[in-house]
Amino acid sequence: MAPKPSIQLFIAASVTFILIYKFLGGKESPETSPKKPGTGYSDHKLTVVAVGDLHGDFGNMIKVLKMAHVVSSNGSWTGDVDYLVQTGDIVDRGDDTIKMYKYLENLRAQARAVGGNVVSHLGNHEVMNLLGDWRYVPQSEIKTFGSPTDRQKMITTGWIGQAWRANYSITTRLPLHPRVGEINTDFDASDHHELSHAALSFLHGGLSPSFHNLTPYPSAINEIGARLVRRLQDRKHQPKPHPPYPYEGIPSDATPEEHELYGADGPLWYRGWAMDRESDVCAAVDDMLQRTGVRRLVMGHTPNFNAMVSRCKGKIILIDTGISHAYGGVLSAARFTYSISPSSTDDKWIENDVVHAIYQDREELLAADKRILSHYKP
Numbered sequence: 001m002a003p004k005p006s007i008q009l010f011i012a013a014s015v016t017f018i019l020i021y022k023f024l025g026g027k028e029s030p031e032t033s034p035k036k037p038g039t040g041y042s043d044h045k046l047t048v049v050a051v052g053d054l055h056g057d058f059g060n061m062i063k064v065l066k067m068a069h070v071v072s073s074n075g076s077w078t079g080d081v082d083y084l085v086q087t088g089d090i091v092d093r094g095d096d097t098i099k100m101y102k103y104l105e106n107l108r109a110q111a112r113a114v115g116g117n118v119v120s121h122l123g124n125h126e127v128m129n130l131l132g133d134w135r136y137v138p139q140s141e142i143k144t145f146g147s148p149t150d151r152q153k154m155i156t157t158g159w160i161g162q163a164w165r166a167n168y169s170i171t172t173r174l175p176l177h178p179r180v181g182e183i184n185t186d187f188d189a190s191d192h193h194e195l196s197h198a199a200l201s202f203l204h205g206g207l208s209p210s211f212h213n214l215t216p217y218p219s220a221i222n223e224i225g226a227r228l229v230r231r232l233q234d235r236k237h238q239p240k241p242h243p244p245y246p247y248e249g250i251p252s253d254a255t256p257e258e259h260e261l262y263g264a265d266g267p268l269w270y271r272g273w274a275m276d277r278e279s280d281v282c283a284a285v286d287d288m289l290q291r292t293g294v295r296r297l298v299m300g301h302t303p304n305f306n307a308m309v310s311r312c313k314g315k316i317i318l319i320d321t322g323i324s325h326a327y328g329g330v331l332s333a334a335r336f337t338y339s340i341s342p343s344s345t346d347d348k349w350i351e352n353d354v355v356h357a358i359y360q361d362r363e364e365l366l367a368a369d370k371r372i373l374s375h376y377k378p
Contacts, residue, residue: 043340043341043342043349043378044177044178044338044339044340044378045337045338045339045340046082046083046176046177046336046337046338046339047080047081047082047083047335047336047337047338048081048082048083048084048085048174048200048335048336048338049068049070049081049083049084049085049333049334049335049336049358050084050085050086050087050202050298050319050333050334050336051064051065051068051084051085051086051087051319051323051332051333051334052086052087052089052300052301052303052319052320052321052323052332053087053088053089053123053300053301053303053320053322053323053324054086054089054090054100054323054324055089055090055091055092055093055094055125055323055324055326055327056090056091056092056093056094056095056096056097056100056138056141056324056326057094057096057323057324057325057326058094058096058099058100058103059096059325060323060324060325060331061096061100061103061323062075062103063331063360064323064331064332064333065084065333067331067333067358067359067360068081068333068335068358069081070084070333071107075103076110077107077110077111077114077116079114079116081116081335082115082116082117083116083117083118083119083174084107084111084116084117084118084119085118085119085121085172085174085202085298086104086118086119086120086121087121087123087202087203087204087298087299087300087301087319087320088120088121088122088123088124088125088126088168088203088204088268088300088301089123089124089125089126089204089300089301090104090123090125090126091123091125091126091129091137092125092128092129092136092137093136093138093324093326093327094138094141094324094325094326095138095140095141095144096141097141097144097145097160098144098145098154098160101160101163104118104120105163105167108120108167117183118167119172119174119183119202120167120168120169121168121169121170121171121172121202121203121204122164122168122169122170122204122225122229122268123204123205123268123300123301124204124205124268124269124301126164126168127228127229127232127262127268129155130155130156130229130232130233131232131239131247131248131249131250132238132239132240132241132242132245132247132248133242133247134241134242134243135242135243137151137241148241152238152241156232156233156238157233161233164229165226165229165230165233169184169218169222169225169226170203170204170218170221170222170224170225170261170267170268171201171202171203171207171217171218171221171222171267172184172200172201172202172203172218173185173186173187173199173200173201173217173218173292173293173294174199174200174201174202175198175199176195176198176199176200176295176336176338176353177195177198177338177340179193179195179198180195180196180198180199180293184218184219184222186216186217186218186219187199187215187216187217187291187292187293187294188293189215189291189293191293193375194373194374194375194376195373195376196293197289197290197293197294197295198295198338198351198353199293199294199295200294200295200296200298200336201217201218201292201294201296201297201298202298202299203267203298203299204267204268204299204300204301205266205267205268205269205270205271205299205300205301206267206270206271206272206273206274206297206299206301207267207270207273207288207292207297208265208266208267208270208272209272209284209287209288210265211260211265211266211267211270212257212260213257213260213261214291214292215291215292217291217292217293218292221261221267224255224257224258224261225261225267227255227258228254228258228261228262231251231253231254231258232251235251250262269301271301271302273285273297273299273311273316273318274299274301274302274309274316274318275302278311278312281311281312281316282311282312282315285297285311285312285315285316286315289315295315295353295369296314296315296316296317296336296355296367297315297316297317298317298319298334299316299317299318299319299320300318300319300320301320302318302320303320303321303322303327303329304318304320304321304322304329305321305322305327305328305329305330306321306329306330307321307330307332307357307359307364308321308332308334308357308364308366310355310366310367313367314355314366314367314368314369317334317355317366317367319332319333319334330359330360331359331360332357332358332359333357333358334355334356334357334358334366335355335356335357335358335363336353336354336355337352337353337354337355337356338351338352338353338354339351339352340352340373340376340378343372348372348373348374348376349372349373349376349378350370350371350372350373351369351370351371351372351373351376352368352369352370353367353368353369353370353371354367354368354369355367355368
């Protein structure tokens with residue numbers, strides 16, 4: 001059957017409109033039009049949310065993740081961020097250990113299924129538990145496992161222990177741009193291109209300038225940490241928990257490198273970037289950034305219960321605000337937003353690197369850096 005006259009007229013009019021539109025310079029669809037500098041096209045954008053110490057408080061953890069739009073109202077991964085980074089100390093001081101680790105492992109799977117990721121770190125409290133130092137473990141939390149023996153099995157050979165072994169590291173070098181490499185690509189000191197330091201360092205405690213195994217960063221630290229975790233989990237006879245039993249400390253067969261890792265100047269415990277004088281910290285931080293190939297040092301461990309702390313113009317970001325009810329600090333998350341966009345006035349590209357603190361009632365700018373990239377080509 002031939003089309004009705006009204007339909008024929010509609011088709012003819014539509015074709016005529018398209019031809020006139022293209023003749024007069026009408027733009028093609030976004031999928032086919034070339035993206036030119038000055039049009040608002042962003043060559044690259046990355047969003048990272050980081051959360052500090054959680055200490056056994058599932059409820060406050062969920063509140064923080066929802067605040068930062070990491071998860072939806074039903075607790076599922078939103079896809080609004082590229083990475084969620086947690087800097088350790090999930091365990092101790094609260095009862096929700098099992099629930100929290102199970103939730104985060106499920107969230108990790110959700111994120112990876114859509115191209116995101118959950119990046120997890122061991123804090124000093126995770127390693128304390130492996131050493132049998134249970135001073136901060138509530139008796140009510142032990143009951144959620146069944147018994148002290150059940151709990152010890154869970155964090156060594158059980159699924160929590162296996163998650164620590166497979167998915168938790170001591171530190172992370174997180175690239176802000178693909179040209180830096182994959183996550184935890186070691187910094188190459190001979191690499192001097194414009195984006196060589198476009199990365200963030202995350203860990204629990206801090207990177208001490210005197211730490212002997214700092215480089216290559218981050219693999220040197222993470223390999224020592226992985227060896228120590230294996231040593232502690234694979235012991236034939238696990239130490240009896242302290243208290244009530246005596247604390248046995250690091251095993252006698254641990255290497256000097258493992259002892260240093262767990263020492264006061266090791267990455268699990270070091271507090272210098274948080275507690276030393278501003279003048280001393282800012283005089284030393286540039287050398288650390290240069291050696292590790294990052295723009296910022298981001299860490300938990302040393303809490304400020306009122307707000308996140310930015311030091312040395314954002315080169316140091318302290319994200320532990322005592323989220324757990326055990327401390328009663330403010331609920332918070334840090335959002336790192338990175339982008340490269342074309343200049344509207346010339347053929348150069350603009351790099352923007354911005355950090356916000358997210359609280360329940362507000363957001364605050366912690367740092368903002370803009371750089372002109374003279375040699376960047378998309």
